[in-house]
Amino acid sequence: MTGTDHDLARTLATRAGELLLTVRSRDFADAAARKAAGDGESHRWLADQLGALRPGDAVLSEEAADDPARLTADRVWIVDPLDGTREFSELERTDWAVHVALWERGELAAGAVALPAEGTTLGTSAVEPPPARPDGPLRLAVSRSRPPALVADLVAQLAAEPVAMGSAGVKAMSVVRGATDAYVHGGGQYEWDSAAPVAVARAAGLHTSRLDGSPLRYNRPDPYLPDLLVCRPEFADQLLAALAGDARG
Numbered sequence: 097m098t099g100t101d102h103d104l105a106r107t108l109a110t111r112a113g114e115l116l117l118t119v120r121s122r123d124f125a126d127a128a129a130r131k132a133a134g135d136g137e138s139h140r141w142l143a144d145q146l147g148a149l150r151p152g153d154a155v156l157s158e159e160a161a162d163d164p165a166r167l168t169a170d171r172v173w174i175v176d177p178l179d180g181t182r183e184f185s186e187l188e189r190t191d192w193a194v195h196v197a198l199w200e201r202g203e204l205a206a207g208a209v210a211l212p213a214e215g216t217t218l219g220t221s222a223v224e225p226p227p228a229r230p231d232g233p234l235r236l237a238v239s240r241s242r243p244p245a246l247v248a249d250l251v252a253q254l255a256a257e258p259v260a261m262g263s264a265g266v267k268a269m270s271v272v273r274g275a276t277d278a279y280v281h282g283g284g285q286y287e288w289d290s291a292a293p294v295a296v297a298r299a300a301g302l303h304t305s306r307l308d309g310s311p312l313r314y315n316r317p318d319p320y321l322p323d324l325l326v327c328r329p330e331f332a333d334q335l336l337a338a339l340a341g342d343a344r345g
């Protein structure tokens with residue numbers, strides 16, 4: 097596995113996703129055991145691959161202790177080995193993902209989001225802007241298990257349509273693929289939940305920011321990154337204005 101960082105992100109996310117499909121099909125005592133196996137086995141495979149293929153780079157993963165070496169590294173892979181862990185454990189669901197991103201000297205440089213249950217990976221190596229949207233209300237991708245109150249306010253304010261689904265990567269990719277117009281999240285998240293989705297969304301020409309419009313920053317000492325907006329660029333001003341009104345109210 098050689099090639100560009102874009103290619104590597106895509107290949108690693110895709111192959112970790114294939115591994116997760118085999119893990120998921122095994123018998124487990126309960127959902128918690130299936131989730132733990134998915135998180136752990138995908139993480140170990142990704143960490144081994146990155147260690148072998150990019151030995152000089154640091155790694156920030158949801159499933160490993162934070163290594164402070166990343167704070168002085170030029171290149172850091174930010175990975176969520178299994179995003180949408182809850183949905184992974186519900187065997188009929190397809191809304192879970194693998195996130196692999198590369199941060200390089202201050203910015204996201206490459207990324208890929210695998211959607212293994214759909215057999216698809218979207219990556220910065222080749223991603224199209226979303227197709228033309230149909231007429232109708234603004235469609236907002238929102239967490240199915242932890243919908244933030246601010247999204248309910250936005251739905252009321254903008255007469256928008258909430259579309260519930262699991263996984264930050266799946267929600268961001270729904271905007272990239274044109275199934276929704278925006279992904280709005282608040283109330284808690286970490287860098288690995290959004291790094292790869294944001295890299296891919298940017299490559300597709302979408303708006304990405306914090307809910308107050310400020311830039312999303314990665315490889316910070318504290319990886320807590322609690323909110324984000326990913327949307328079609330033509331809706332960014334309207335959504336940010338509505339969100340600012342919501343914060344005042």
Ligand SMILES: Nc1ncnc2c1ncn2[C@@H]1O[C@H](COP(=O)(O)O)[C@@H](OP(=O)(O)O)[C@H]1O
Pocket residue numbers: 158176178179180181182238239240241242261262263264282283284285286289
């Ligand atoms: N309030 C919160 N605090 C911390 N993490 C959150 C969160 N809301 C969502 N997340 C994380 O964001 C990802 C997508 O969540 P959701 O499907 O609810 O939108 C999940 O990642 P994991 O599945 O990797 O744990 C979840 O843990």
Ligand SMILES: [Mg+2]
Pocket residue numbers: 158176178179180264288289
């Ligand atoms: Mg996650």
